[in-house]
Amino acid sequence: MATVDLIEPPTVETSCPETPSFSSSPPLSPKSATPCPQNPTQSPSSPSSVLATPLARLWRPTAQRNLRNQWSKLASYRQQWASSSSTARSHATALVNAYLSQKYMPSMELGALRDIPNIKKKASLKLFKQQVLHRGKLLSSYKHMVSVVIHMVNISRSMKCFLKCASSSPLVHFSGYSEDKNDPGDGGGIPVFTFWTISCFEEVAEELVQMFILELNLKRLLVVELLSISCKVPPLNSLHWSDELYPGEFSDLSICNLYSEETCKPVYPRLDDQKSEMPAARFNPQPDHDVLQVWLPLI
Numbered sequence: 001m002a003t004v005d006l007i008e009p010p011t012v013e014t015s016c017p018e019t020p021s022f023s024s025s026p027p028l029s030p031k032s033a034t035p036c037p038q039n040p041t042q043s044p045s046s047p048s049s050v051l052a053t054p055l056a057r058l059w060r061p062t063a064q065r066n067l068r069n070q071w072s073k074l075a076s077y078r079q080q081w082a083s084s085s086s087t088a089r090s091h092a093t094a095l096v097n098a099y100l101s102q103k104y105m106p107s108m109e110l111g112a113l114r115d116i117p118n119i120k121k122k123a124s125l126k127l128f129k130q131q132v133l134h135r136g137k138l139l140s141s142y143k144h145m146v147s148v149v150i151h152m153v154n155i156s157r158s159m160k161c162f163l164k165c166a167s168s169s170p171l172v173h174f175s176g177y178s179e180d181k182n183d184p185g186d187g188g189g190i191p192v193f194t195f196w197t198i199s200c201f202e203e204v205a206e207e208l209v210q211m212f213i214l215e216l217n218l219k220r221l222l223v224v225e226l227l228s229i230s231c232k233v234p235p236l237n238s239l240h241w242s243d244e245l246y247p248g249e250f251s252d253l254s255i256c257n258l259y260s261e262e263t264c265k266p267v268y269p270r271l272d273d274q275k276s277e278m279p280a281a282r283f284n285p286q287p288d289h290d291v292l293q294v295w296l297p298l299i
Contacts (some may be wrong), residue, residue: 057292063161063192071279073155082150087140089299096292102231142223146252149216156205160185213256217269230285
C-alpha cells in the first residue's frame with residue numbers, strides 16, 4: 001500500500017512559560033502577609049513552650065539541618081514540576097495538531113494523492129488514533145504534576161523539629177513528628193537562622209507551594225478542555241469539570257485543598273475577587289485554532 005504524506009494545516013507552536021523557582025537554601029526574606037518576628041523576644045510562643053538553654057543549643061543545629069533538607073527537596077520537586085509541565089505541553093501540542101489536521105482533512109487539496117481510494121478516510125483514522133495516544137500521555141503527565149504538588153504540600157508541613165520523649169538513653173533525640181502535645185516543634189519560637197523562626201520558614205514555604213497549587217488548578221481546567229476536543233458530533237469523549245480524570249484524583253486534590261467536600265466537586269479556578277463557582281457555559285469540544293493557540297502555552 002502506498003505511503004501517504006499529508007499536507008499539514010497550520011500547526012501551533014508553544015513557548016515555555018516561567019514557573020515558580022527557588023533555591024535549595026532557606027530564603028533570605030519572607031514575602032508573607034504576616035510579618036515574621038525580627039527579634040527573638042517578639043516570639044508569639046508562650047514562655048512555657050520555650051526550650052531550656054541546653055536543649056535549645058542541641059535543637060537548633062537539628063532544626064537547621066531539617067530545614068536545609070526540606071528546602072532541598074522542594075527545589076528537587078520544582079525541577080520535576082518543570083519537566084512534567086514541559087512534557088505535558090509537548091503532548092498537548094501533538095494532540096492539538098492531530099485534531100486540527102483531522103478537522104481540516106475534508107477541505108485539504110491532496111494533489112495527485114486524491115486518486116488513492118479512501119485516502120482521506122484512512123488519513124482521518126490515523127489522525128484519530130494519534131489523538132487517542134496523546135490524550136493518554138497528556139493525562140499521565142497531569143497525574144504526575146498532581147503527585148509532585150502533593151509532595152510539595154507534605155514537605156511544607158514538615159519544617160518543624162520535635163523533641164522525642166525521654167527514654168533510657170542519656171542522649172537527646174529529635175523527630176519530625178510530635179510525641180508530646182505540649183511541644184509545638186518550633187523550639188518555643190527561638191530563631192533558627194539569624195532572626196528567622198520555624199514559623200517564618202513555614203509561611204514562606206506555604207506561599208511558594210500555593211503558587212504551584214494555583215497553577216495546577218488552572219492546568220486541570222485546560223487538561224479537561226483538551227481531553228474533550230473531538231471532530232465527532234456529538235463528541236465521543238466529552239468531559240465535565242466535575243468528572244474524575246483518573247482513579248483517586250479527587251483524593252489527591254483534597255490534599256491540595258482543590259476539592260470541595262460541600263459541592264463534591266473540584267474547586268473551580270477563580271480570581272481573588274471572584275466566587276469559586278463554575279460558569280454555566282459548557283466546554284467547547286471543537287475549539288478553533290486561535291483558542292487552542294492561547295491554551296497551549298498555559299499547560
